[in-house]
Amino acid sequence: MQLTTLIGEPWRDYALLDSGHGRKLERYGRHRFVRPEGQALWSPASDDWQADAEFVPGSDEEGGGQWKFARSVPRDGWELGWQDVRFIAQTTPFRHLGFFPDMAPVWAWMQGQLSDATAPECLNLFGYTGVGTLALASHGARMVHVDASKKSVEGARANARLSGLAEAPVRWLVEDAAKFAGREVRRGRRYDGILLDPPKYGRGPTGEVWRLEEHLPALIADCRRLLDAESRFLFLTVYAVRMSALAIGEMLRQAFADLPGTVEAGELAVREEARGLALPTAIFARWSR
Ligand SMILES: C[S@@+](CC[C@H](N)C(=O)[O-])C[C@H]1O[C@@H](n2cnc3c(N)ncnc32)[C@H](O)[C@@H]1O
Known part of the structure; x- marks a missing residue:
């Protein structure tokens, strides 16, 4: 690959x-x-x-x-924008600013995958403060946004209001991502696109444990069941974990072997303004039809 x-x-x-x-x-x-x-x-x-x-x-x-x-x-933040999406940046105790700017090319790529889709429906698992959700909602997608943290979901809803998307068709859910995906599979649901930005370790709202190395393959298998030959994409990012882009790429290729389309993997990076060099931030794997 x-x-x-x-x-x-x-x-x-x-x-x-x-x-x-x-x-x-x-x-x-x-x-x-x-x-x-x-x-x-x-x-x-x-x-x-x-x-x-x-x-x-x-x-x-x-x-x-x-x-x-x-x-x-x-201290309570200031407003920033990316395309039509408005959101709050804020110094957090977790060393970041309340959103992940290196995701910008991912938001743009997902929008591109949906460009000729009519009323697509997408799922954002581990959706955090919702910029990815709003990037797709602002392009007409119906969205399901899932995060374990009530505070994150409240922040995401506030960002939706700032973006003029308070009335957009978004379901905002405080749920465990893996449990939710499993339930959607049992309900026979399908999506046009799925974005997954899982942390290395996390907890669901009722204490469910998420360990990336342990739980990712089963979650990807469920995500595959939520997509079909008419679906457009799945985008997975992995941060700060001893895992290679090739490994998550091959995992995705195996999970999507029975669907048409392409699997790619690699590094996410940010261009440094001073000299143009690329600073790596995460690894990714993606499927597109
Ligand atoms: C956006 S991800 C973090 C990915 C990030 N790029 C990083 O640096 O690791 C973090 C989000 O996942 C959520 N989260 C953690 N465990 C979860 C779980 N079991 N189910 C759903 N969301 C979870 C957290 O509430 C948080 O908003």
């Missing part, structure tokens, strides 16, 4: 400005932030980074740490 690199370019409200020495400098609208970045093995373009805040990691590799503010930043 040939690996592909899917590179997110800077847009009006987001840019990776510079990176190096294990850190990255990004612009989120009018604010700039420095965050740790293990993949930035090179030297930065500039030694003089001006930022509103820096996330200083704790001693624990996986978590911990806190924001150190050099200037004041609205």
Whole structure:
């Protein structure tokens, strides 16, 4: 399988400005932030980074740490946009800003897959603050958005209101992703597209445990049952896990062997504005008809 690199370019409200020495400098609208970045093995373009805040990691590799503010930043967030979608960016204790800007090329690709579909219906599992859901809803898709966290779903609904999509046909569900997919299979449901952005580890609303390495293959098998030869796509991203793009690509190829179409896999990356280099952020595998 040939690996592909899917590179997110800077847009009006987001840019990776510079990176190096294990850190990255990004612009989120009018604010700039420095965050740790293990993949930035090179030297930065500039030694003089001006930022509103820096996330200083704790001693624990996986978590911990806190924001150190050099200037004041609205703690309850500020509005950003991508295409017609509006959403809130916010410094979170999890070192990110409340959405994942490296997903922009994924949102655009999914929109493209649906371009000639009439009233498509798509499923977003682990949907978080909903930018992916809204990117498709803004293109006329009916959506089912699933996330275990009530707070995330509330954030996603607030983003829908900001985007003028409060009345769009979106079902907002606080549910365990794997359990929901299994139930949809038993109900005989089908979708035109599925987006999956699972964390390494998570918990469903009633304590269901999600471990990516353990549970991903069964979830992909259920997703396959929710798609048919008329469906358009499945897009899977995997972050921060010891797993190769080739491995998730081959898993998807096996799961989709009986459907027409193509399976691709590779790395997601973000274009650095200073020098044009591509900073990898995740691996992906996708099926399209
Ligand atoms: C968007 S994913 C994280 C993927 C991300 N790109 C990363 O850095 O790992 C996180 C979302 O998955 C949700 N989540 C975690 N476990 C879940 C589960 N068992 N069922 C449904 N959603 C879950 C969390 O509430 C969160 O909103």
